[in-house]
Amino acid sequence: MKHLSTKACAYGVVLLLSHMIAAHAMLDPIDFLALQSIRKSLNDLPGSNYFASWDFTSDPCNFAGVYCDGDRVIALNLGDPRAGSPGLTGRIDPAIGKLSALAEFTIVPGRVFGTLPHTLSQLKNMRFLAISRNFISGEIPAGLGQLRSLQTLDLSFNQLAGSIPFSVGNLPGLSNVILCHNRLVGSVPPFASRSLTRLDLKHNYLSGSLSPVGLPPSLQYLSLSWNKISGPVDRVLSRLNRLNYVDLSSNRFSGCIPGNVFSFPISNLQLQRNEFSGPVQPLDQVRIPTVDLSFNRLSGGLSPLFSTVQNLFLNNNRFTGEVPGSFVDRLLSASIEILYLQHNYLTGIEINPTVEIPLSTSLCLQYNCMVLPVQTPCPLKAGRQKTRPTAQCIRWKG
Template sequence: MASRLLPPALAPLLLLLSAAASPAAEATLHPVDYLALQAVRRALTDLPGSRFFASWDFTGDPCLFAGVSCSADGRVTTLALGDPRAGAPGLAGTFPSAAIATLPALTSLSLVPGRVTGTLSPAVTSLPALRFLALAGNLLSRDLPASFAPALRTVDLSKNGFTGRVPASLLQLRVLRTLVLSHNALSGEIPRAVRSPLLHLDLRSNRLSGGVPPLPGTLVYLSLAGNRLSGPVGGVLRRLPRLSFVDLGRNLFSGEVPGEVFAFSRIGYLQLRKNSFSGELRPAGRVRPGATVDLSHNALSGRVPPELATASAVYLNGNRFAGEVPREVAAAAEAGRMRVLFLQDNFLTEIAVGGVPASAAVCAHWNCVAPPPAVAAACPAKGGRGRRRPQTQCRGRRGKLFAPAIILSL
């Protein structure tokens, strides 16, 4: 109606203004960011069964695309690529580092597990506003960048094919809380200077070697399992009283297991299996009720500590423990409070356990006593090399046989 009142000379201008105001040409997004999203779309595709890119129709507002959030001034702040629902197919293609590096306001970048290849550019990891970086479960490869944004709080690059060393700069970020680099092919030593106030550190399943440097006392979760790390860890673990989860399994660690770690108020999972820890266990206090303690396949000796009786699962198999199992530990298994008690492949001479419920598993093969047949059902397939050690392996220091006074009845 109003257009009929305009002079004929202004009619073309009205058409241009109308087109500019239409959704198809709405200029809410910065042109550089618009081009970056187009490049992302060209680089990546949905795997069969995924419809993540169905909403990426560039005739509309890109700030309404799935996985995209924008600031009030039209800059992309979040880029979450792929359907985040559990079991949803991911994406394929080549990681668009060059395009993403042109998004200066990006604070969060994530990529769901899929088949995305390529490398991670320092131009991406150094984006000044970046606080969250998670690209786990893809096929990214080559060395990690040497520089990272100072604002980063979370970095998860696990389950890719990254090689080279752990960048020292990563462990010096002043606000970094979570670092997950597990299941890659990283090698060399863990950087010696760790200044980040980490809560969660996961470097498992790499090719790391050398010792463990001093770690921040803020740590709650620590996993270094499945590497080639060596040396003692007592001095490191003692200074981490907030730990609730520790997994140092499948390494070459040696020396004592510090007694303090058993008494940490939050410890719920202590996994030290398949190392070369030795000496006697001297817990500084009782283990937290319901905890899992796995010290299997080491060279630990002496008596089984009664402080383990409060744990829910105890794995001591494959060590050199001798003597009797404390009555407190046996009673916990009998009552079902301890659901797993694995003692096989030691030198124990007395295990008075009776009436174990069906919900509990007790295995005591290959000690200096023969367990009753009922115990065999609780043992794993590789629970021991036989029911009882030969007597020649059960002699004390003076050549006397250990006196087997053990009765196991289930």
């Protein structure tokens, strides 16, 4: 009986080994070993069971997040993609570079830390690289500029430092670059891709000025807010006539705002908290729903072409003269929802003091060179002073 039991056990081991060999034979051995290394360097956060299916006695092409074409891994989406899932922790193993057929690599939000492996530059077929909302640190490897097929690069909401490699800007097929909410420094590199539609670099420490030809006309979404970028943008913006969203707020941009930008198909134009100066003259009636030019050094009279804007922020500038009657008409018809003109040098507005401003409209006129004809609630940041001191008005007018 003991002899039979031993033979049965040996037979079972042979069957198990045969099964493992057959399963592994479905995947390239190099890819198989790379997946093992990647698994060892990452773990589920408490509450996640993403790696439960990663049993290396079975076919890795059936693992959660692993997609194969033949015997090669072509996509690796690590972590449970459902919103609110706990995500993963650990590091990205350099063995990722061994998956030479990999075209897509993503990691869901979690607590993955450490640096980006330089071996990522070996993935010549990579088209989609997205590792956002984790704790990735260090610099963006310049070797990513070797990924000539890369279309989407999303490394947002991490702790990346250093500059954006110029080699990345030279990639010919980029369509989406999302590097916001990091600690990046240096200048915005010129982008060579003629198909780049989204560039999101907000909330970094970028500085320097923008190259007049550094951003391609294909751009539709541009966000550079909360950086330290300076210099003029008139030659940059005037070329980007496909933009539908622009946020350059909270920088140090200077010079004039080109009039043709107000004719672009933009839904939201955010240019506040910069150092823009001079008059603002749209070329035609402005159809942009939201325009924010507040906290700049803009001067001259208010163009009546702005009266068609639903939410208009012109406060904290140096505008002079009277508020055009077209603004009043649009206010009273409730076509304007927000009109902030406080903290300028405006001298009047023709509005009947007894008229009722629609409840859906928010109007603020305080701290100008006029006696307020109507009393309307203003934001707390506007302060308590209703009228600008006469001496300031005389000095500015003079």
